[in-house]
Amino acid sequence: MPPSYSRAEIQALKVLDECGLDEPTDFLIETIIRGRGCSYEEKALTGKEGEIVSFHDQSIITINSGIDFFPKKRFAQAHELGHYELHREILPMISDTEYNMVSWFQSNPYEKEANEFAAEFLMPTEIFRKECSGDLEPDLIDYLSDGFNVSKTAAMLKFVKCGHVPVGLVYCKDNKMGWFKATDDFKEYIEFDYGMPPPFGTVAFEMFNTKNVYQGDERMQDIYKSCWLKLKHQEQDYMIREFCLFVPSYNYTLSLIWVI
Numbered sequence: 001m002p003p004s005y006s007r008a009e010i011q012a013l014k015v016l017d018e019c020g021l022d023e024p025t026d027f028l029i030e031t032i033i034r035g036r037g038c039s040y041e042e043k044a045l046t047g048k049e050g051e052i053v054s055f056h057d058q059s060i061i062t063i064n065s066g067i068d069f070f071p072k073k074r075f076a077q078a079h080e081l082g083h084y085e086l087h088r089e090i091l092p093m094i095s096d097t098e099y100n101m102v103s104w105f106q107s108n109p110y111e112k113e114a115n116e117f118a119a120e121f122l123m124p125t126e127i128f129r130k131e132c133s134g135d136l137e138p139d140l141i142d143y144l145s146d147g148f149n150v151s152k153t154a155a156m157l158k159f160v161k162c163g164h165v166p167v168g169l170v171y172c173k174d175n176k177m178g179w180f181k182a183t184d185d186f187k188e189y190i191e192f193d194y195g196m197p198p199p200f201g202t203v204a205f206e207m208f209n210t211k212n213v214y215q216g217d218e219r220m221q222d223i224y225k226s227c228w229l230k231l232k233h234q235e236q237d238y239m240i241r242e243f244c245l246f247v248p249s250y251n252y253t254l255s256l257i258w259v260i
């Protein structure tokens with residue numbers, strides 16, 4: 001199925017094209033930002049990951065110099081570049097917390113667009129899809145996040161969006177469900193209840209309650225389908241898989257769920 005693109009994604013591909021790039025893995029994003037006519041600096045910011053200030057025809061992007069994880073810094077840079085490309089004439093100043101960059105289902109349309117821009121800019125859909133062959137397992141997510149130099153969170157979200165296998169992704173923060181994203185075949189079956197703890201029997205439930213983090217091959221756990229997905233009429237329960245990523249610095253989990 002050919003991908004359908006949002007306005008922000010189209011703009012991301014246009015910027016790549018105008019820079020003569022298929023994808024920006026081998027380039028520093030700040031070089032691209034400056035090449036687009038925007039000033040760039042890094043300095044200590046309190047409670048913010050990045051910001052952009054625009055005045056007349058001048059814009060400056062500032063990224064928090066305290067970000068010590070390179071893929072996270074690249075996402076913040078691409079997010080601010082998205083604001084520059086899409087919103088600089090509408091919004092004179094935008095400040096971004098980490099929350100803005102992990103909350104993909106917030107109502108603010110400008111933040112949603114900046115995240116869509118960043119995801120497409122860093123992981124162009126057509127190239128990403130070609131790299132998604134092979135069985136879904138944690139190693140594939142590692143391969144994608146390493147290859148595109150993005151966080152596992154960003155790679156998981158893109159994987160679900162590409163939607164070539166039935167899969168769901170549930171975000172929980174502070175032991176409460178925050179949002180989910182799923183392919184059409186999963187969407188109506190996910191056991192999602194906003195603000196409630198993840199269901200008993202899920203790996204997310206276990207992580208919040210025991211702080212147990214699985215490593216290596218154990219990152220992929222078998223769980224009963226009925227823990228995360230509503231069973232169809234008269235359907236027998238069976239085992240499905242959950243790869244639950246725990247991000248202790250922000251106390252959130254991301255559960256990737258799929259059928260074996």
Ligand SMILES: [Zn+2]
Pocket residue numbers: 079083094095096100110111114
């Ligand atoms: Zn933003």
